[in-house]
Amino acid sequence: MKTVYLDHAATTSVRDEVLEAMLPYFKDSFGNASSVHSFGREAKKALDTARETVAEILNADFNEIIFTSGGTESNNLAIKGAAHQYKQRGTHLITSAIEHPAVLNPMKELEKEGFTVTYLPVNEQGIVSVEAFQNAVRDDTILVSIMHANNEIGTIQPIAAIGKIARERGILMHTDAVQSVGYLNIDVDDLNVDLLTLSAHKIYGPKGVGALYVRKGVQLVPQIRGGAQERRKRAGTENTAGIVGLAKALELAHREQAAVVPKIEKLRDRLLEGILQIPHTRLNGSRTERLPNNINVCFEFIEGESLLLNLDLKGIAGSSGSACTSGSLEPSHVLLALGLPHEIAHGSLRLTLGRDNTDAEIDYVLECLPPIVERLRQMSPLYNG
Amino acid sequence: MKTVYLDHAATTSVRDEVLEAMLPYFKDSFGNASSVHSFGREAKKALDTARETVAEILNADFNEIIFTSGGTESNNLAIKGAAHQYKQRGTHLITSAIEHPAVLNPMKELEKEGFTVTYLPVNEQGIVSVEAFQNAVRDDTILVSIMHANNEIGTIQPIAAIGKIARERGILMHTDAVQSVGYLNIDVDDLNVDLLTLSAHKIYGPKGVGALYVRKGVQLVPQIRGGAQERRKRAGTENTAGIVGLAKALELAHREQAAVVPKIEKLRDRLLEGILQIPHTRLNGSRTERLPNNINVCFEFIEGESLLLNLDLKGIAGSSGSACTSGSLEPSHVLLALGLPHEIAHGSLRLTLGRDNTDAEIDYVLECLPPIVERLRQMSPLYNG
Amino acid sequence: MYSDKVMDHFQNPRNVGEIPDADGIGVEGNARCGDIMKIWIKVEDNRIVDVKFKTFGCAAAVATSSMITELVIGKTIEEAEKITNTAVAEALDGLPPVKMHCSNLAADALKKAIEDYKAKH
Amino acid sequence: MYSDKVMDHFQNPRNVGEIPDADGIGVEGNARCGDIMKIWIKVEDNRIVDVKFKTFGCAAAVATSSMITELVIGKTIEEAEKITNTAVAEALDGLPPVKMHCSNLAADALKKAIEDYKAKH
Ligand SMILES: Cc1ncc(COP(=O)(O)O)c(C=O)c1O
Numbered sequence A, B: 001m002k003t004v005y006l007d008h009a010a011t012t013s014v015r016d017e018v019l020e021a022m023l024p025y026f027k028d029s030f031g032n033a034s035s036v037h038s039f040g041r042e043a044k045k046a047l048d049t050a051r052e053t054v055a056e057i058l059n060a061d062f063n064e065i066i067f068t069s070g071g072t073e074s075n076n077l078a079i080k081g082a083a084h085q086y087k088q089r090g091t092h093l094i095t096s097a098i099e100h101p102a103v104l105n106p107m108k109e110l111e112k113e114g115f116t117v118t119y120l121p122v123n124e125q126g127i128v129s130v131e132a133f134q135n136a137v138r139d140d141t142i143l144v145s146i147m148h149a150n151n152e153i154g155t156i157q158p159i160a161a162i163g164k165i166a167r168e169r170g171i172l173m174h175t176d177a178v179q180s181v182g183y184l185n186i187d188v189d190d191l192n193v194d195l196l197t198l199s200a201h202k203i204y205g206p207k208g209v210g211a212l213y214v215r216k217g218v219q220l221v222p223q224i225r226g227g228a229q230e231r232r233k234r235a236g237t238e239n240t241a242g243i244v245g246l247a248k249a250l251e252l253a254h255r256e257q258a259a260v261v262p263k264i265e266k267l268r269d270r271l272l273e274g275i276l277q278i279p280h281t282r283l284n285g286s287r288t289e290r291l292p293n294n295i296n297v298c299f300e301f302i303e304g305e306s307l308l309l310n311l312d313l314k315g316i317a318g319s320s321g322s323a324c325t326s327g328s329l330e331p332s333h334v335l336l337a338l339g340l341p342h343e344i345a346h347g348s349l350r351l352t353l354g355r356d357n358t359d360a361e362i363d364y365v366l367e368c369l370p371p372i373v374e375r376l377r378q379m380s381p382l383y384n385g
Numbered sequence C, D: 001m002y003s004d005k006v007m008d009h010f011q012n013p014r015n016v017g018e019i020p021d022a023d024g025i026g027v028e029g030n031a032r033c034g035d036i037m038k039i040w041i042k043v044e045d046n047r048i049v050d051v052k053f054k055t056f057g058c059a060a061a062v063a064t065s066s067m068i069t070e071l072v073i074g075k076t077i078e079e080a081e082k083i084t085n086t087a088v089a090e091a092l093d094g095l096p097p098v099k100m101h102c103s104n105l106a107a108d109a110l111k112k113a114i115e116d117y118k119a120k121h
């Protein structure tokens, strides 16, 4: 069956060039980077090169890059690590209502420990207000974590402006840039951030590997303890192949960004236009302050999982903020934060494009989607069309 | 140059069969296991199969296996997760003086938080005494963590006996089995353990992936928070390829154990005998209660890193408990726990064999090693030979 | 994730629609939670001779809705009242644990339709 | 990890040995810490004409020992006294940060040998 993968925000396939870069580190150069002998030194060199590559792209220093097991761990390390490190200075944290669970759940854990967390709301466009942030800042605020771009609705947050204020107020600034890499500028100086999270598998790298940028001078309480790896900030034998893959994926994403993004954006725009022809359909999140590969719409009167499975039967892979797809009983907290009623939030569809999608695929989706929506609506007790 | 890899306790190369099993999950079946569509379901199925394999080999249930980013994370999750979960019941923990840093450092962190930790000593053979454990147990003891086999000296600990007492006293029992897998029986019921740590890269699997067995009914406070993966015990997009690799590596190690281990042990014995011909050389740790692939000796009057580098120049890869190789100023805590004086501990050499080592390689090492030791001794101000 | 039977009923739901002159109508669930089922029954001589449904919900909700219409047709009111959620789930060769709550919908909606029928007759 | 120069001096250490009729002997470090250097100097007309060492320690310790013997030979006592640890490390094209403490050994041992020489003469 024809398959059309439109779930690049969930994960991507590993690119040939990335896998090729990784392969030597499984069998030939398999040493433990902590070992003194040649096998170990070879692994260490690969780590050093990868770290240099990542640092350069982020406009950071070699020593400011920590490799982790993914975006989730990077967020946990940044947030819990900084909160625990600087709790003498204050116990107030700021984040937004639309963060990924990998930010929200560490925040909730810290609340249980006695920290106070302000969850900034977003406007109906899905954007955090710089002013709201400024008003939320207290004397005991030690850390703010706002994502660079949202994973569900693709909205881009004013990180540089928030970071500037944070710096002036002596507050550490973290951003989860998992979704923006390859699409937006991730220069840590331009963004005014002290901590920045990356994940390889969203940019055609392998799953299970990520990075955390930690600005020089910022201390973090390690979350995983053991050996002296990663400058004692993250213990465990380094995943050499994965780290090499992360660096390669980042390098390619960065190098090709200018060429690939306009192509993706054009396809996305055409797909979005077509979808919005379907009646009772609305775009979630800002039309302009938005990742160029993201579509997130609500089809009234229908439920997301049913829609996804029907699309899946046509070979089309998307995602939904429906409760039924999240393992919880609530629909997406991001859609609710936009002010959408529950029943509409259940009917959301996210389609996220990637570098290999084609015009023909977009045609195919635009051919399949409207009849599916219509059929589900005909089955829906809410629809009187 | 001829190379002889004798550092299998540090890490192993990924076996062909393992890499082959992993490859489909980088590019073709690359989906996110949480996704509803076919790409996601394919990944989920791979995870399920891997989990089933691991569970079966440990004599555990499917739902008792949690995948992590490695042995270090598994240990952190087991120890900090259980301590935090059950701290109302008591705050006393028991471990041994010869644990891996991935156990000792979480323990030290817990001490700072107010837990009390008893570090059981070992006898001069490097074995924890069951009686000493029994005497250390208090009414407020909630968790004991003793490694199955030591990573430096290969000594095998009486886990089943300790676990039996722990169970009678209502104390949770964790064992770090990273080094024993493929060599010893790791049936969790035979071992009487509630928590057991595995790491893939020590058994010809990939780095950056591990597992934790968690007995049914045992709760753990998650250490990495975010999505609902791994039954909410460990968040983060699952490293499908890595997990498939772990399962394959474990399956092969388990299946071939009976055939491969005697072969390795025979080579090890011959190498050990040859090494002990060198004067002023002693074996560290029990000769009998020992992993069949481990040699750990001290050459008096010489320092370990110099020895390692000289061996490395001959293509021979080993490791040492010398301070200079650990990034700390102290020699191995394991060798010191045996009662060795510092100066002797600095002169240790660990050689750990693997499935591909040959008789010819052993000959080569036995040819190279004695003159190196002699040369270093001639340079040593401590030696009056 | 879903059994073949669930997928079959999801893809080809039986008895979708409305019965304009229904003898009983039941609604269960609410849109807030993402699942609503509405069921129409036609009763003759104490026997359910026709049944239709409309469902807003996930594949499990659609499949249980469809399955219960198959189970109920031709049954007496007393027999129909005895259909449990578990029976519906079993008839579908089981549901994923997280979806078990969706199977509550169908039997409960049917009960309400029967109550409605009884109240009117 | 180590520079080529360190590895060269480690593999082919210069001036290993003892001087039986040395004019000064210095020892620095201790076995507990894993590094000991012992150095013998022969002095003629206030000039170091021969030097030998023995070292128990890591590659950095061996290389700094070897290097300092090269640096010191032919120097006057006053010149030799001025050799710093940093100078030894620099002559080796640097040492890894964790190994910098090993380079302290050589210059300190040399100083002790010179003191010993001075005390005796
Ligand atoms: C915004 C964002 N943050 C964090 C993560 C977590 O990253 P990982 O899956 O590598 O743990 C994701 C994706 O899952 C994400 O989209």
Ligand SMILES: Cc1ncc(COP(=O)(O)O)c(C=O)c1O
Pocket: A235, A236, A237, B009, B069, B070, B071, B072, B073, B075, B100, B102, B147, B149, B150, B151, B176, B178, B179, B199, B200, B201, B208, B209, B210
């Ligand atoms: C006994 C033991 N425990 C834990 C670990 C840590 O495992 P990993 O390197 O997968 O984090 C190792 C090896 O490094 C080990 O030998």
